[in-house]
Amino acid sequence: MGRDIRVHQVYAGRVLQGPGARSLVPDELERLGSERVLLVTTPSSAEVGQGLAVALGERHVATFARPVQHTPVEVTAEALAVAGEARADAIIAIGGGSAIGLSKALAIRTGMPQVAVPTTYAGSEATPVLGETENGVKTTRRDPVFAPGTVVYDPELTLSLPRGLTLTSALNALAHAVEALWDTGASAATRAYGVEAADGILTALPVVLDRPSDVVARGRLQEAAWLAGACLAQARMGLHHQLAHVLGGTFGLPHAELHALLLAHVMRFNLAAAPDAAARLARVADGDPALAIAALAAKHDGPTSLGALGVPRTALRGVAERVAADPYPNPRPVTADAVEELLLAAW
Numbered sequence: 001m002g003r004d005i006r007v008h009q010v011y012a013g014r015v016l017q018g019p020g021a022r023s024l025v026p027d028e029l030e031r032l033g034s035e036r037v038l039l040v041t042t043p044s045s046a047e048v049g050q051g052l053a054v055a056l057g058e059r060h061v062a063t064f065a066r067p068v069q070h071t072p073v074e075v076t077a078e079a080l081a082v083a084g085e086a087r088a089d090a091i092i093a094i095g096g097g098s099a100i101g102l103s104k105a106l107a108i109r110t111g112m113p114q115v116a117v118p119t120t121y122a123g124s125e126a127t128p129v130l131g132e133t134e135n136g137v138k139t140t141r142r143d144p145v146f147a148p149g150t151v152v153y154d155p156e157l158t159l160s161l162p163r164g165l166t167l168t169s170a171l172n173a174l175a176h177a178v179e180a181l182w183d184t185g186a187s188a189a190t191r192a193y194g195v196e197a198a199d200g201i202l203t204a205l206p207v208v209l210d211r212p213s214d215v216v217a218r219g220r221l222q223e224a225a226w227l228a229g230a231c232l233a234q235a236r237m238g239l240h241h242q243l244a245h246v247l248g249g250t251f252g253l254p255h256a257e258l259h260a261l262l263l264a265h266v267m268r269f270n271l272a273a274a275p276d277a278a279a280r281l282a283r284v285a286d287g288d289p290a291l292a293i294a295a296l297a298a299k300h301d302g303p304t305s306l307g308a309l310g311v312p313r314t315a316l317r318g319v320a321e322r323v324a325a326d327p328y329p330n331p332r333p334v335t336a337d338a339v340e341e342l343l344l345a346a347w
């Protein structure tokens with residue numbers, strides 16, 4: 001007899017949430033017993049990082065400020081050298097998925113505990129997942145060690161997000177929820193997270209786009225992104241994430257913009273084969289969910305097609321064949337011809 005047993009694993013032992021929560025980061029390091037902290041920042045989080053460095057005083061021993069999307073292994077090697085020289089014993093990553101990805105790459109190589117302070121909606125802080133790039137090939141793997149033990153969600157840190165990244169990063173989060181909803185192996189809790197995440201994003205994102213400085217709406221969006229990240233942590237991702245990983249890793253594309261432009265196309269491809277997900281998403285979207293998401297994606301003032309992102313049309317067949325040769329679990333069977341058609345529509 002076949003067994004239908006679902007496993008629900010929760011990550012991030014401790015989550016702090018709310019405007020100003022970043023001020024509690026030094027206390028979290030104290031709880032961890034850390035005396036030598038490596039800060040991972042980006043240009044956008046440099047100022048917050050400097051404030052934190054002052055608050056940490058002598059416990060701050062080094063800063064690495066150059067994380068790169070898709071976590072290239074050579075950048076990790078540079079950061080590893082900085083951490084080793086400073087004899088760091090813990091990492092604080094402040095930034096989007098790139099800073100948090102680098103933190104994860106360092107954690108698995110050193111065993112250092114991580115405190116993640118996300119500034120986008122990508123959701124990496126909630127997952128035991130890391131994609132790393134070597135020689136232009138992105139490989140994604142899962143390991144509980146990747147998941148930061150402490151996450152600090154401070155919506156004030158998202159106020160500086162430009163409109164484009166606000167929109168595309170929120171759609172990156174929505175993609176985690178959508179793919180969890182059509183994963184037939186997902187637990188009841190994951191489906192609940194998926195619905196709540198999709199509802200939060202579809203409700204709060206339009207408000208934030210209209211009023212970017214609305215901290216309450218930003219908080220709701222961030223909370224939804226957390227749940228979406230938890231979906232990515234717990235469910236199997238399908239064709240959407242596979243396309244994003246293959247295209248992003250091969251052509252070095254901007255992660256959030258790529259997710260944002262692909263999502264409605266993959267939903268049109270999959271939803272007829274995923275009636276339960278389609279019904280839940282239709283309730284949340286109050287109509288055709290693929291249409292609602294296409295309309296949101298079209299609000300982006302940057303590239304909204306693969307062609308505009310710089311993917312050569314001649315590369316699409318090769319991508320489709322790579323994806324169909326070893327597909328992620330997906331509600332609709334994945335063939336090279338069907339994926340090529342999807343990619344052409346997105347191109």
Ligand SMILES: NC(=O)C1=CN([C@@H]2O[C@H](COP(=O)(O)OP(=O)(O)OC[C@H]3O[C@@H](n4cnc5c(N)ncnc54)[C@H](O)[C@@H]3O)[C@@H](O)[C@H]2O)C=CC1
Pocket residue numbers: 042043044045068069070071095096097098099101119120121122123124125127128129130131157158159160161162165169172232255256
């Ligand atoms: N392993 C996982 O579970 C996940 C990993 N990722 C990875 O994360 C990376 C993408 O992360 P993203 O967050 O989309 O982008 P990112 O971290 O690369 O940031 C994009 C740009 O936005 C700037 N930025 C970030 N926060 C800002 C803020 N609050 N205000 C102004 N500017 C800000 C950054 O400095 C950077 O220039 C990719 O490498 C992707 O593969 C993404 C989602 C989940």
Ligand SMILES: O=C(O)/C=C\C(=O)CC(=O)O
Pocket residue numbers: 070101129130131132140172232241244245259
């Ligand atoms: O690239 C990674 O670190 C792994 C997963 C993701 O990027 C998830 C996503 O595609 O948003």
